[in-house]
Amino acid sequence: MATISSLGVGSNLNLADLLKQLQTAESQPLLALQERAKSYTSKLSAYGSIQSALGVLQASAKKLGDPALFQSVVGTPTVSGILSASATDVSAAGNYTIDVKQLAQAQTVISNGRADTKTAVGNGKITIDFGAITGGTLNETTGQYTGATFTPDATQVPKPITIDSSNNTLEGIRNAINSAKAGVTATIVNDGSGTPNRLVLTSSQTGEKSSMRITVDGDPALQGLLGNDPAGVQNLKQTSAAQNAKLIVNGIDVTSGTNTVKEAIQGATLTLVSTGKTGLSLKENTAGVKTAITDFVKAYNSLQSTAKTLTAYDPKTKTGAALVGDNTLRNLQSRIRQALTTPQAGGVNDMKVLTEIGVGFQKDGTLAIDNDKLDKALANNLKGVANLFSSGLGSTAGYGKQLDAIVTDLNSNALKVASDGVTSTIKELDDQYDAVQMRVDATVDRYRKQFNQLDVLINSMNNTKNYLTQQFNAMTGSNK
Structure with a gap:
């Protein structure tokens, strides 16, 4: 069967544009599927942002849930270059005079x-x-x-x-x-x-x-x-x-086979660098604890900021962010806040709530720190602060340990279920898109064949018309 290489050439009709318009009309369902897929992809990305913010919060909570944080001691020598010191037992806190007479060395x-x-x-x-x-x-x-x-x-x-x-x-x-x-x-x-x-x-x-x-x-x-x-x-x-290394600690002779001297001061480790005499102050690491608490507050507020961005609604454009009205995020926020406002168990004189160390909720849902109150709590009752976040090895009490466990559970259950559901929906939309695309391609191909046949038919009819016209003209001329 005859064909036309370019639609409309044989019939002198604008069939190519008409086919393009029909293709656009047939493709409307594809655009709708694309918009839905885009929406779910944005939602999946938003869940990823929430998981990332939760990871930072969990890391800060885990640090506060480790009893070692509150047991560490910072050593400050009065003369630099002779030794360094650290301790994991607050009983080592105090002031010492150390005279390093000889460093340990190998033969x-x-x-x-x-x-x-x-x-x-x-x-x-x-x-x-x-x-x-x-x-x-x-x-x-x-x-x-x-x-x-x-x-x-x-x-x-x-x-x-x-x-x-x-x-x-x-x-x-x-x-x-x-x-x-x-x-x-x-x-x-x-x-x-x-x-x-x-x-x-x-x-x-x-x-x-x-x-x-x-x-x-x-x-x-x-x-x-x-x-x-x-x-x-x-x-x-x-x-x-x-x-051996030889040193004198507060008037007592000490020897060590290495330059890392452990338990000369109970619970402390001295690292000898050179001979000489120095004072040493061992103090509870309250600065490190304050930094950990500050990082925890920052991580919580960052999670709140991320959630606020992902649930924002613009009344001018009447468009909402990816997680507007999302139950998973709302329940997640509620669970974490409830954990931080539930008092810890303890004795009559123990700290039970965050406000006792100067950490409290603001009207916008974020946390803020009263530094004076926190400094006072760390200076006067470090053990109480420690129990507020971590009640020791083997215990699940304390805000640090509880938040660590909550985030683990959220990532393993609620967020995973939500993310898996969105991923499954995106896969279904991809499959639907492929199926609709096949139908559109088949329909357009059918239109193209029909238009080609029309083009051929009209072209044939035009040729016949031209032939007959020539014949009639020739007969008319002969009769004259």
């Missing part, structure tokens, strides 16, 4: 120099054990002991290291010691002499019990390189002695 020993790091030394088995060197005399020049005693530390188990043809060079020995993770770090230092390459061994731990004794069972050359007994034959030179 370091070095081997005799070798000309090359890739030449074989010898095979055997190296065993490194740790302990304390007592008595005797240390020659500062040779770095070796005379008349000393080595007492092994039973808590540190020695680990044998095998040296064979695959690793018997200076580099191979270094790598074997490091790979064995035997409590020693091995390096090679070049001192620039004729035999410059020296193996350097440093204990991984500090303290008097971290001194090394190295036993070698194997070739004499390997023994001559590494064999080292502080109480016997010593082939290594000590350049740094293993020693």
Whole structure:
């Protein structure tokens, strides 16, 4: 059957525009579906914004629900650069005088120099054990002991290291010691002499019990390189002695195997940096607690602000935001506010409501802080403030813990159900759109075929008309 490449050419009618108008009319249901899908997509995005704001609120509530927040102590030395201090027990609060006499350090020993790091030394088995060197005399020049005693530390188990043809060079020995993770770090230092390459061994731990004794069972050359007994034959030179930290705390001598000194002050940890004398003030971390409470109030107000934006209505344009009249959001806000206005259980003198620490609701539904009242509560009754937000390990009481649990429940149930419902609706609308689009395409295609047939028909009729006109004209001319 004949066809027309461009609609309207054969009939001289504006069929292309007419088809376009028909297509627009048939597509009206698609526009409606698009608008509905857009509305539900905005709603899903709004739920995401609410979940994000809830996440910030939950994080701040969880922090307040942790008893450790209220038990932390801040240490302030009077002289900087000597030590830092922290504590997780408020009983450590107080003022102290600390004199750091000696820092803990690890032992370091070095081997005799070798000309090359890739030449074989010898095979055997190296065993490194740790302990304390007592008595005797240390020659500062040779770095070796005379008349000393080595007492092994039973808590540190020695680990044998095998040296064979695959690793018997200076580099191979270094790598074997490091790979064995035997409590020693091995390096090679070049001192620039004729035999410059020296193996350097440093204990991984500090303290008097971290001194090394190295036993070698194997070739004499390997023994001559590494064999080292502080109480016997010593082939290594000590350049740094293993020693404990020594300090005086309020007139009491204290020793520690590391520079992190725990429980010298009960419940506190001192981190030593250098020797010297300093005062130390340990105080309850009320500033940290106030910051956490302030962050909680900000997070709650941010949730309220987000909710207000998502439920706003513009009377001029008569349009509402994505969650206008949304029951899920309204119930969520109501549940959180109810939790924050329900008094906590407690004794006669315990704090039970937020207003007792200067935190209260405003007319617009937000929270505000009376800083003077909060500062006074933190200074005079930190334990009461702590119980208001967290009643200790294993308890579910306290606004911090309760809000944490509520947000978890909301995300797992109400918000999830609402979000899943909207997602399902969007999927259904997508399926409907595809189905309607197929019907529109089929209808327009049918119109296009009908218009083409009309075009062909009229074109044929025009051709016939022109032919007949020519014939009539020719007959008329012949008769004349």
